[in-house]
Amino acid sequence: MGEGEEHAFDRQEERETSYGSPGEREIDDCTPGTSHVVPSSKGDDMIEEPKSGMEFNSFEDLFSYYKQYAKKCGFGVMTQRSERSEDQSVRYVTIGCARGGKARIKTSNVANPRPTGKTDCKARINALRVDGKMQLTTVNNSHNHVISPQKSRFYRCNREVSETVKRVLDTNDLAGIRLNKSYGSLVVGAGGFENLPFLEKDCRNYIEKARHLRLGAGGAGALRDYGW
Template identity: 35%
Template sequence: MTFNTLEDAAKFYKNYAKAASFSTRVRSTNKKRNVIKNQLITCSREGKWKLKISPTEKTNPSAGLNCPARIYIHILKDDGVWIISKVMLHHSHSCCPNQAEMLKQHRKLSMSVRRTIENNEKAGIRPSKTYQSFVAAAGGYRDLNFIEKDVRNYITREVRNILELDDAKEFGKYLLRMKEKNQNFFFELELEDDQSIQLAFWSDARSRAACEYFGDVISFDTTYNTNR
């Protein structure tokens, strides 16, 4: 079996892992002149490790079990296609077919679920309430292929980031409108590469006149004591 790209080969093994009820991770990638030549993908329980959190504090502790399941993928130099050159199917642990979709690698939020999360976040609905609405609609926790943590992560990673970028744009437009109304209005606005606010300063005409007359400035450090 050959694959046109490394991504296609990795996706093939990921789909197999889901069907066989385990998850995978990239163990190593070898490059030559910054070009990938081969890759090792293993079962996520490969290696020997154990969480430092005690079982009394974590109800579902996990550990590496030296699982030997893995595949080796490398590119054929002459043909430019990728092949799986070595496969080990045996696992050192049992797999649970009924729980495959709940493994972190296989949990997915559909487009409709994402839209609902975004709308609820804008409406001020708490993530826990949003998740419970999905549970009720599905008829129970077992009928969902994601957990509440996935909802919270999506809000933190995607929704709030988008809202913050929109806030930065609207704030910039507001400062421009204030400048158009009064040319003595002064502002500086600097954005990061991702368009989030790096620096913002503004002073209206009255404040500038008062500063020129009295010569005093009062500043407030809103970050004081936040990192202690």
């Protein structure tokens, strides 16, 4: 994992999906947490606000914690910088708000520029491996932009199409059922858009890749090799 590597995070653009609710958007808004703990996804459990000195057994535990904290506060995260030891374990890492960094124009069309949504946000955590554990050394919990916990599910880092849903999408696609119909049934089954951890766009991306791989050699085996 090199410097600037992103852990599957936002493309920094808004886009309405083709199905239903006008609120179904992929967005990049973030909002600063003002309390020292925020509710977790596990009932009454709380997530402590990051602070210097906190320790985690591994980089994976650290990243999982910060990702869940960010999701509840309402911002996306990305790995901004990392260094590895000779044994390839993470020695040092900076994980920050997905809106960190300078804004860039994502099109060559100067008449219609599309900003990335970056705001040079400085919210981040730095961690160093000490005695086998990842220890937070410096923490900045202040964002320079507005965020909304209610919109956390639209961040790419918080969206996931489960294996069960993928099987449903594959089966329906092979049966000739249009994707918007499949997605609509998933929405109904979940009790609303807000209860789905993915967007129609994510389903469409999966199906497009699945169709491409079905046409190539390997079929289902290629799908597995591709990671879907």
